[in-house]
Amino acid sequence: MALLSPADQQALRDAFLQLSRRVRLVFFTQTIGCDTCVQTREILDELPPLSDKLVVEEVNLVLEKDKAAQFGVDRAPTIALLYDDPDSNGEPKDSRIRFLGAPAGYEFASLVHAVLLAGGRTPMLGPGTLEKLAAVEKPLTMQVFTTPT
Amino acid sequence: MSLAHEMAFASPNITAVAVEATEFPDLARKYHVSGVPKTVVNDEVEILGALPEDAFVEQALTAARP
Numbered sequence: 001m002a003l004l005s006p007a008d009q010q011a012l013r014d015a016f017l018q019l020s021r022r023v024r025l026v027f028f029t030q031t032i033g034c035d036t037c038v039q040t041r042e043i044l045d046e047l048p049p050l051s052d053k054l055v056v057e058e059v060n061l062v063l064e065k066d067k068a069a070q071f072g073v074d075r076a077p078t079i080a081l082l083y084d085d086p087d088s089n090g091e092p093k094d095s096r097i098r099f100l101g102a103p104a105g106y107e108f109a110s111l112v113h114a115v116l117l118a119g120g121r122t123p124m125l126g127p128g129t130l131e132k133l134a135a136v137e138k139p140l141t142m143q144v145f146t147t148p149t
Numbered sequence: 150m151s152l153a154h155e156m157a158f159a160s161p162n163i164t165a166v167a168v169e170a171t172e173f174p175d176l177a178r179k180y181h182v183s184g185v186p187k188t189v190v191n192d193e194v195e196i197l198g199a200l201p202e203d204a205f206v207e208q209a210l211t212a213a214r215p
Contacts, residue, residue: 072164075173096157097157097158098167099167099169100167100168100169100172100173102169107167110154113154114154117158118158123155123159125156125159126202129159129203132210133156133159133160133206134160136160136162136210137162140160140209141164141166142156142164142165142190142209143168143176143180143188143189144167145170145176145177145182145185145186145187146167146169146170147169147170148171
């Protein structure tokens with residue numbers, strides 16, 4: 001059953017026309033002890049039919065520990081956004097954008113925003129911010145706590 | 150949320166995770182999340198609420214100081 005209304009699907013189809021490269025939504029899941037993994041997969045499955053630039057890939061957190069560790073993922077459901085970059089020999093690049101928990105409600109809008117960014121949309125940060133970010137040498141992990149509504 | 154994701158995308162040294170607080174009550178407890186959005190950078194810096202870009206970046210990057 002479609003989660004998105006036909007009008008929403010069309011709006012997203014139009015927005016995804018901006019994608020200039022393939023975006024991979026890597027979904028880290030586990031079968032037991034994950035209340036929202038099924039819901040997350042259902043939400044993600046709504047996206048590829050709306051653009052041929054969108055792919056969902058599933059990684060089992062229990063069976064593919066090494067792959068999860070490579071992305072620093074230790075909980076499910078987690079979504080990591082990767083994108084294909086012609087400069088990196090076919091190896092997808094990590095956007096370092098993650099979603100922990102089902103991207104429902106307001107978070108779905110954040111996911112769409114992040115997909116467009118990974119897909120080549122011009123970043124929205126000001127030149128002053130980009131300058132400050134270029135000077136960051138220490139690894140930083142930012143956790144932003146949100147709720148679905 | 151989008152601001153942190155934009156920062157991660159712009160800097161190879163930044164990772165940004167949107168955490169759905171109600172699904173991970175252990176994390177919400179660990180970081181004393183009583184309102185959202187709440188941003189935690191490297192377990193050191195806490196930013197409450199949504200701030201304008203300049204103020205948010207300024208506060209977040211205090212965690213990057215040596």
